[in-house]
Amino acid sequence: MEDAKNKPKEANKGNQINIELSEDIAEGVYANLAMIAHSNSEFVIDFIRLMPGVPKAKVKSRVVITPEHAKRLLLALQDNIKKFEDTFGPIKKTEETPKFPINFGGTIGEA
Structure with missing residues:
Protein backbone atom coordinates (compact mmCIF):
# COMPACT_ATOMS: atom_id res chain seq x y z
CA MET A 1 0.00 0.00 0.00
CA GLU A 2 1.36 3.43 -1.02
CA ASP A 3 1.77 6.23 1.47
CA ALA A 4 -0.68 8.99 0.47
CA LYS A 5 1.57 11.68 2.02
CA ASN A 6 4.41 10.97 -0.42
CA LYS A 7 2.25 10.80 -3.53
CA PRO A 8 2.16 13.99 -5.69
CA LYS A 9 -1.22 15.71 -5.83
CA GLU A 10 -3.02 15.94 -9.17
CA ALA A 11 -5.48 18.82 -8.95
CA ASN A 12 -8.06 18.39 -11.71
CA LYS A 13 -5.34 17.32 -14.12
CA GLY A 14 -7.88 16.04 -16.66
CA ASN A 15 -9.94 19.26 -16.60
CA GLN A 16 -7.21 21.88 -17.04
CA ILE A 17 -6.24 23.38 -20.38
CA ASN A 18 -3.51 25.94 -20.77
CA ILE A 19 -4.64 28.32 -23.53
CA GLU A 20 -2.22 30.76 -25.12
CA LEU A 21 -3.53 33.91 -26.80
CA SER A 22 -0.98 35.86 -28.84
CA GLU A 23 -1.27 39.65 -29.18
CA ASP A 24 -2.13 39.60 -32.88
CA ILE A 25 -4.91 37.03 -32.38
CA ALA A 26 -6.19 38.89 -29.28
CA GLU A 27 -6.88 41.95 -31.45
CA GLY A 28 -9.53 39.96 -33.30
CA VAL A 29 -10.83 40.31 -36.82
CA TYR A 30 -14.03 42.18 -37.68
CA ALA A 31 -16.51 40.28 -39.84
CA ASN A 32 -20.07 41.21 -40.72
CA LEU A 33 -20.99 38.12 -42.72
CA ALA A 34 -20.51 34.40 -42.16
CA MET A 35 -20.97 31.58 -44.62
CA ILE A 36 -21.22 28.00 -43.43
CA ALA A 37 -20.69 24.81 -45.42
CA HIS A 38 -20.45 21.21 -44.25
CA SER A 39 -19.50 17.73 -45.31
CA ASN A 40 -20.11 14.45 -43.54
CA SER A 41 -17.06 15.05 -41.34
CA GLU A 42 -16.64 18.81 -40.85
CA PHE A 43 -18.20 22.25 -40.78
CA VAL A 44 -16.40 25.14 -42.48
CA ILE A 45 -17.24 28.63 -41.24
CA ASP A 46 -15.92 31.56 -43.30
CA PHE A 47 -15.99 34.95 -41.59
CA ILE A 48 -16.19 37.69 -44.20
CA ARG A 49 -15.87 41.47 -44.13
CA LEU A 50 -18.28 43.12 -46.56
CA MET A 51 -17.47 46.77 -47.22
CA PRO A 52 -20.02 49.26 -48.52
CA GLY A 53 -19.77 50.10 -52.20
CA VAL A 54 -17.20 47.36 -52.82
CA PRO A 55 -18.48 44.49 -54.97
CA LYS A 56 -15.81 42.09 -53.71
CA ALA A 57 -15.72 40.76 -50.14
CA LYS A 58 -12.76 39.04 -48.49
CA VAL A 59 -12.77 36.03 -46.22
CA LYS A 60 -10.94 37.26 -43.13
CA SER A 61 -10.89 33.98 -41.23
CA ARG A 62 -11.87 30.36 -41.81
CA VAL A 63 -12.63 27.92 -39.00
CA VAL A 64 -12.97 24.20 -39.67
CA ILE A 65 -14.59 22.12 -36.90
CA THR A 66 -16.11 18.68 -36.39
CA PRO A 67 -19.90 18.24 -36.33
CA GLU A 68 -19.74 17.59 -32.57
CA HIS A 69 -17.89 20.85 -31.99
CA ALA A 70 -20.32 22.69 -34.29
CA LYS A 71 -23.15 21.51 -32.04
CA ARG A 72 -21.21 22.61 -28.94
CA LEU A 73 -20.60 26.01 -30.56
CA LEU A 74 -24.33 26.35 -31.27
CA LEU A 75 -25.20 25.58 -27.64
CA ALA A 76 -22.51 27.96 -26.33
CA LEU A 77 -23.78 30.76 -28.59
CA GLN A 78 -27.38 30.16 -27.46
CA ASP A 79 -26.29 30.30 -23.81
CA ASN A 80 -24.27 33.48 -24.33
CA ILE A 81 -27.02 35.21 -26.31
CA LYS A 82 -29.49 34.44 -23.51
CA THR A 97 -30.70 42.77 -45.93
CA PRO A 98 -28.19 45.03 -44.16
CA LYS A 99 -27.73 48.37 -45.92
CA PHE A 100 -24.45 50.22 -45.89
CA PRO A 101 -24.07 53.91 -46.70
CA ILE A 102 -21.84 54.19 -49.78
CA ASN A 103 -19.68 56.93 -48.23
CA PHE A 104 -20.11 56.14 -44.50
CA GLY A 105 -21.87 59.51 -44.09
CA GLY A 106 -18.73 61.56 -44.82
CA THR A 107 -17.22 63.22 -47.84
CA ILE A 108 -16.05 61.17 -50.79
CA GLY A 109 -12.31 61.35 -51.34
CA GLU A 110 -10.36 60.86 -54.53
CA ALA A 111 -7.11 58.99 -54.99
Whole structure:
Protein backbone atom coordinates (compact mmCIF):
# COMPACT_ATOMS: atom_id res chain seq x y z
CA MET A 1 0.00 0.00 0.00
CA GLU A 2 1.36 3.43 -1.02
CA ASP A 3 1.77 6.23 1.47
CA ALA A 4 -0.68 8.99 0.47
CA LYS A 5 1.57 11.68 2.02
CA ASN A 6 4.41 10.97 -0.42
CA LYS A 7 2.25 10.80 -3.53
CA PRO A 8 2.16 13.99 -5.69
CA LYS A 9 -1.22 15.71 -5.83
CA GLU A 10 -3.02 15.94 -9.17
CA ALA A 11 -5.48 18.82 -8.95
CA ASN A 12 -8.06 18.39 -11.71
CA LYS A 13 -5.34 17.32 -14.12
CA GLY A 14 -7.88 16.04 -16.66
CA ASN A 15 -9.94 19.26 -16.60
CA GLN A 16 -7.21 21.88 -17.04
CA ILE A 17 -6.24 23.38 -20.38
CA ASN A 18 -3.51 25.94 -20.77
CA ILE A 19 -4.64 28.32 -23.53
CA GLU A 20 -2.22 30.76 -25.12
CA LEU A 21 -3.53 33.91 -26.80
CA SER A 22 -0.98 35.86 -28.84
CA GLU A 23 -1.27 39.65 -29.18
CA ASP A 24 -2.13 39.60 -32.88
CA ILE A 25 -4.91 37.03 -32.38
CA ALA A 26 -6.19 38.89 -29.28
CA GLU A 27 -6.88 41.95 -31.45
CA GLY A 28 -9.53 39.96 -33.30
CA VAL A 29 -10.83 40.31 -36.82
CA TYR A 30 -14.03 42.18 -37.68
CA ALA A 31 -16.51 40.28 -39.84
CA ASN A 32 -20.07 41.21 -40.72
CA LEU A 33 -20.99 38.12 -42.72
CA ALA A 34 -20.51 34.40 -42.16
CA MET A 35 -20.97 31.58 -44.62
CA ILE A 36 -21.22 28.00 -43.43
CA ALA A 37 -20.69 24.81 -45.42
CA HIS A 38 -20.45 21.21 -44.25
CA SER A 39 -19.50 17.73 -45.31
CA ASN A 40 -20.11 14.45 -43.54
CA SER A 41 -17.06 15.05 -41.34
CA GLU A 42 -16.64 18.81 -40.85
CA PHE A 43 -18.20 22.25 -40.78
CA VAL A 44 -16.40 25.14 -42.48
CA ILE A 45 -17.24 28.63 -41.24
CA ASP A 46 -15.92 31.56 -43.30
CA PHE A 47 -15.99 34.95 -41.59
CA ILE A 48 -16.19 37.69 -44.20
CA ARG A 49 -15.87 41.47 -44.13
CA LEU A 50 -18.28 43.12 -46.56
CA MET A 51 -17.47 46.77 -47.22
CA PRO A 52 -20.02 49.26 -48.52
CA GLY A 53 -19.77 50.10 -52.20
CA VAL A 54 -17.20 47.36 -52.82
CA PRO A 55 -18.48 44.49 -54.97
CA LYS A 56 -15.81 42.09 -53.71
CA ALA A 57 -15.72 40.76 -50.14
CA LYS A 58 -12.76 39.04 -48.49
CA VAL A 59 -12.77 36.03 -46.22
CA LYS A 60 -10.94 37.26 -43.13
CA SER A 61 -10.89 33.98 -41.23
CA ARG A 62 -11.87 30.36 -41.81
CA VAL A 63 -12.63 27.92 -39.00
CA VAL A 64 -12.97 24.20 -39.67
CA ILE A 65 -14.59 22.12 -36.90
CA THR A 66 -16.11 18.68 -36.39
CA PRO A 67 -19.90 18.24 -36.33
CA GLU A 68 -19.74 17.59 -32.57
CA HIS A 69 -17.89 20.85 -31.99
CA ALA A 70 -20.32 22.69 -34.29
CA LYS A 71 -23.15 21.51 -32.04
CA ARG A 72 -21.21 22.61 -28.94
CA LEU A 73 -20.60 26.01 -30.56
CA LEU A 74 -24.33 26.35 -31.27
CA LEU A 75 -25.20 25.58 -27.64
CA ALA A 76 -22.51 27.96 -26.33
CA LEU A 77 -23.78 30.76 -28.59
CA GLN A 78 -27.38 30.16 -27.46
CA ASP A 79 -26.29 30.30 -23.81
CA ASN A 80 -24.27 33.48 -24.33
CA ILE A 81 -27.02 35.21 -26.31
CA LYS A 82 -29.49 34.44 -23.51
CA LYS A 83 -27.09 35.90 -20.92
CA PHE A 84 -26.50 38.97 -23.12
CA GLU A 85 -30.24 39.57 -23.57
CA ASP A 86 -30.90 39.05 -19.85
CA THR A 87 -28.41 41.85 -19.18
CA PHE A 88 -28.92 44.25 -22.11
CA GLY A 89 -32.36 43.41 -23.50
CA PRO A 90 -33.44 41.64 -26.66
CA ILE A 91 -31.23 41.74 -29.73
CA LYS A 92 -33.24 43.26 -32.57
CA LYS A 93 -33.53 41.09 -35.65
CA THR A 94 -34.71 42.39 -38.98
CA GLU A 95 -35.48 40.34 -42.06
CA GLU A 96 -34.03 43.13 -44.18
CA THR A 97 -30.70 42.77 -45.93
CA PRO A 98 -28.19 45.03 -44.16
CA LYS A 99 -27.73 48.37 -45.92
CA PHE A 100 -24.45 50.22 -45.89
CA PRO A 101 -24.07 53.91 -46.70
CA ILE A 102 -21.84 54.19 -49.78
CA ASN A 103 -19.68 56.93 -48.23
CA PHE A 104 -20.11 56.14 -44.50
CA GLY A 105 -21.87 59.51 -44.09
CA GLY A 106 -18.73 61.56 -44.82
CA THR A 107 -17.22 63.22 -47.84
CA ILE A 108 -16.05 61.17 -50.79
CA GLY A 109 -12.31 61.35 -51.34
CA GLU A 110 -10.36 60.86 -54.53
CA ALA A 111 -7.11 58.99 -54.99
